[in-house]
Amino acid sequence: MMLVIFALLLWAFGWWLNSRLASGPQADSRIVRFLAPVIFGLTVVGAWELLVRGLEVPLVILPAPSAIALRFAGSLDILWADFVQTILKGALSGYVIGCGSAFLMAIAVDRWDFLRLGLLPVGNFVAALPIVGTAPILVMWFGFDWHSKAAVVVVMVFFPMLVNTVAGLREATAMQRDLMETYAATYWQSFVKLRLPAAMPFIFNGLKISTTLALIGAIVAEFFGSPIVGMGFRISTSVGQLSLDMVWAEIVVAALAGTAFYGLVAGIEKVVTFWHPSQRG
Amino acid sequence: MKQVVAILTVVAVIALIWYAACVPMNIKGVLSELERGGAEVQPPTASARRDLGEFGLVVNNTFAIPAAWEKKKPRLPSPHQVVIELWETTVEKKITSKRSLIYHGWVTLSATMLGFVIGTGLGILLAVGIVHSRVMDLSVMPWAIVSQTIPIIALAPMIIVVLYSVGVQGIIPKAIISAYLSFFPVVVGMVKGLRSPDAMQLDLLQTYNASRSQGFWKLRLPASMPYLFTSLKIGIAASLVGAIVGELPTGAVAGLGARLLAGSYYGQTVQIWSALFAAAILAACLVGLLGLVERMVLKRMGMAQ
Numbered sequence: 001m002m003l004v005i006f007a008l009l010l011w012a013f014g015w016w017l018n019s020r021l022a023s024g025p026q027a028d029s030r031i032v033r034f035l036a037p038v039i040f041g042l043t044v045v046g047a048w049e050l051l052v053r054g055l056e057v058p059l060v061i062l063p064a065p066s067a068i069a070l071r072f073a074g075s076l077d078i079l080w081a082d083f084v085q086t087i088l089k090g091a092l093s094g095y096v097i098g099c100g101s102a103f104l105m106a107i108a109v110d111r112w113d114f115l116r117l118g119l120l121p122v123g124n125f126v127a128a129l130p131i132v133g134t135a136p137i138l139v140m141w142f143g144f145d146w147h148s149k150a151a152v153v154v155v156m157v158f159f160p161m162l163v164n165t166v167a168g169l170r171e172a173t174a175m176q177r178d179l180m181e182t183y184a185a186t187y188w189q190s191f192v193k194l195r196l197p198a199a200m201p202f203i204f205n206g207l208k209i210s211t212t213l214a215l216i217g218a219i220v221a222e223f224f225g226s227p228i229v230g231m232g233f234r235i236s237t238s239v240g241q242l243s244l245d246m247v248w249a250e251i252v253v254a255a256l257a258g259t260a261f262y263g264l265v266a267g268i269e270k271v272v273t274f275w276h277p278s279q280r281g
Numbered sequence: 282m283k284q285v286v287a288i289l290t291v292v293a294v295i296a297l298i299w300y301a302a303c304v305p306m307n308i309k310g311v312l313s314e315l316e317r318g319g320a321e322v323q324p325p326t327a328s329a330r331r332d333l334g335e336f337g338l339v340v341n342n343t344f345a346i347p348a349a350w351e352k353k354k355p356r357l358p359s360p361h362q363v364v365i366e367l368w369e370t371t372v373e374k375k376i377t378s379k380r381s382l383i384y385h386g387w388v389t390l391s392a393t394m395l396g397f398v399i400g401t402g403l404g405i406l407l408a409v410g411i412v413h414s415r416v417m418d419l420s421v422m423p424w425a426i427v428s429q430t431i432p433i434i435a436l437a438p439m440i441i442v443v444l445y446s447v448g449v450q451g452i453i454p455k456a457i458i459s460a461y462l463s464f465f466p467v468v469v470g471m472v473k474g475l476r477s478p479d480a481m482q483l484d485l486l487q488t489y490n491a492s493r494s495q496g497f498w499k500l501r502l503p504a505s506m507p508y509l510f511t512s513l514k515i516g517i518a519a520s521l522v523g524a525i526v527g528e529l530p531t532g533a534v535a536g537l538g539a540r541l542l543a544g545s546y547y548g549q550t551v552q553i554w555s556a557l558f559a560a561a562i563l564a565a566c567l568v569g570l571l572g573l574v575e576r577m578v579l580k581r582m583g584m585a586q
Contacts, residue, residue: 015416022415033419040420060446118287122295128514128568130522133537133557136545141356215432223438223529224545231435239438242446247439255431262430 003054007047014043063245071245072252078234079253086231087257089146091218094153099210102158103203106165107191120166127159135221144225152221157210164209168202169195201276204269211261215254299360300350305335306357307349312338314352315345358551366555379535382559388536389524390563392452396459397520401513403460404467411468412475412501413493425468433461437526455527455536462523463516470512474505503582510575517567525560537563 018039021032045065051057052064059067072079109115135152142148172195180190222232231250238246273279312330316322323341324330330338339346350359358366367382374381407425411417437458444454478500486496528538537560544553 018420019416022419036416036419037421037423041424061443114287114290117284118289118291121284121288122291125565128518129561129564130518130525132522133525133541133560136541136553137550137557140545140548140550212430212432216434219432219435220526223526224542235435236438239442242442244439244443251435251439254435258431259427 001054003050007050007054010050011043011047014039014046060242060244063248067245068248068252072249075246075249079249081229082231082234082250083253083257085146085227085229086149086218086222087215087261090149090221090230091153091214093146094150094218095157095210095214097150098154098157098214099161099207101154102161102206103165105158106162106169109162109166110169116166120163123159123162123166127163131156131159132217132220135217136224139221139224144227146230149218149221149226149230153214153217156213156217160209160213161206164202164206165199168199168206171195171202172198200269200273201278204265204273207265208262208269211265212258215258215261219254296360299357303355303357303359304339304346304349307352307355308335308338308342308345310354310356311345311348311352312342315348354548355550358554362551363554363558366551367558370555371559382537382540382555385535385537385540385556386559386563389521389528389538389560392455392524392527392536393459393517393520393567395452396456396461396523397463397517399456400460400463400520401467401516404464404516405471405509407464407468408471408475409497411472413497422472425465425472428465429469433465434458434523434526436461437523438529441527455524458527459520459523462519466512466515466519467509470508470515471505474508475501477508478504506578506582507575507584510571510578514568514571514575517571518564521560521564521567 018036021036021039024032026032048062049065052062063071109119132152134155135148138151138155139148142151176194176198177190180194185193219232219235222230223236226233231254235247235250238244238250270279309330312322313327316325322330322345324333333341349355351362355362370380370382374383376383376387378384407417407421411422411425440458440461441454444450444457482500482504483496486500491499524536525538525541528534528536529542537556540556540559541553544550544556
């Protein structure tokens with residue numbers, strides 16, 4: 001009971017600290033902007049730990065953060081093997097193939113108006129569909145190993161990337177295109193020097209959306225069949241064995257990988273599109 | 282008009298590629314079946330056929346091409362097989378039958394809708410809180426944004442099993458996954474929308490001596506509608522994916538996800554494809570319906586272009 005009261009006190013203290021920070025004179029400084037979410041996160045984890053211990057929640061329902069951390073530290077080799085199998089082999093290769101082919105397709109779609117008229121509505125339509133459902137089919141075709149996971153990722157990221165890139169390639173204004181024309185620029189010159197740079201914010205938008213989709217595709221495809229390694233495999237078998245601390249450890253890995261992957265793409269975006277208003281100031 | 286022609290052409294080309302792909306995908310199985318049925322197949326032994334490759338087999342056995350489009354349990358079913366299966370399992374089966382896609386679709390749809398309503402409701406509430414409370418903005422908003430980069434769906438099997446162990450089963454666990462997936466897009470979109478009135482408009486309300494709640498109901502909420510509908514469309518698609526994935530660990534009882542899993546266990550490819558198309562049609566209808574509501578609402582509010 002003491003621990004539950006402690007949890008409530010900790011929650012109240014964290015909230016009080018944050019409200020002091022938010023209404024204080026430094027409220028808009030970078031330190032507060034960084035500290036406030038960190039304090040909130042630590043409060044949640046601390047209250048979680050205390051509540052689980054205080055109420056004696058069984059492990060099969062919710063393991064305490066300390067148990068998850070212990071399991072995480074104790075099975076680093078398994079987690080690393082799963083990470084390599086699912087993220088590096090499955091998600092990343094599929095991401096590169098899918099985004100690359102969508103980019104090339106987008107150039108073709110942009111070049112021929114007929115394709116744009118016909119393919120773009122179809123692409124928009126497909127981008128909203130539950131494409132994860134193709135996982136069982138692709139697992140059947142490409143086998144249990146990471147190739148089928150990469151194939152699912154390719155199908156998942158292709159259309160969002162295509163739609164975004166095509167939208168981006170139309171971003172340069174008529175005035176700018178006319179200017180290139182007066183320079184007697186060829187199609188490829190004006191493509192490389194004007195329209196591709198102008199399309200970059202859209203392309204990176206597509207790339208950022210695709211990072212999450214790639215991880216989802218790679219993990220869910222493993223629910224339909226996989227070798228005895230991989231994050232989706234580990235999650236589904238650990239759930240079956242009711243060792244939820246392992247599941248949570250995998251979720252931590254997935255969260256870290258997802259955030260790092262997204263952060264990496266966002267970082268590249270910052271370098272490439274330094275000129276765009278959203279990146280300045 | 283030109284656009285309709287273009288779309289139809291693209292769809293027709295896709296169908297053609299699909300039919301063409303069926304032949305090499307299915308040719309091996311078809312030839313084995315034909316040989317067992319007593320037909321002359323080139324080359325005659327199975328091991329020689331294995332070495333020849335799919336395209337060589339097609340060239341040598343052009344007579345088998347029509348059979349590749351009609352094979353049972355094909356690697357890639359042809360479009361008309363999928364359409365026939367869809368027709369048989371939706372129109373010709375009674376909707377109470379366990380083999381009716383409408384029955385399975387309804388199971389998935391009800392979980393999707395329940396989760397979507399819960400998720401968007403909570404999402405809008407949190408967004409209102411974030412916009413009005415500086416503390417929540419500083420402490421919760423970064424987590425809401427980060428959570429969008431996390432493959433939350435990995436939680437699905439665990440949520441199902443945990444809820445099962447505390448005695449909750451049926452529609453609720455799937456709805457929770459759906460709610461969870463539609464929650465964050467709505468929060469982020471709605472916060473953006475509630476912040477979209479510019480300083481000029483907010484100042485105007487100040488000069489009217491409007492209270493905070495008046496400012497919310499008369500300016501912020503109406504201004505957020507376009508953003509809300511955009512995120513609702515993302516949210517409902519995510520909800521449907523959540524409901525389908527949520528059906529996988531329950532052991533393939535009912536729902537479109539269960540049809541997918543059962544089909545992949547028993548090699549019933551036509552069943553997988555028809556479930557996939559049913560899910561696609563369902564998603565298209567839901568997003569289309571929201572689009573229609575969006576158009577009507579924005580038109581009534583004088584915001585539609």
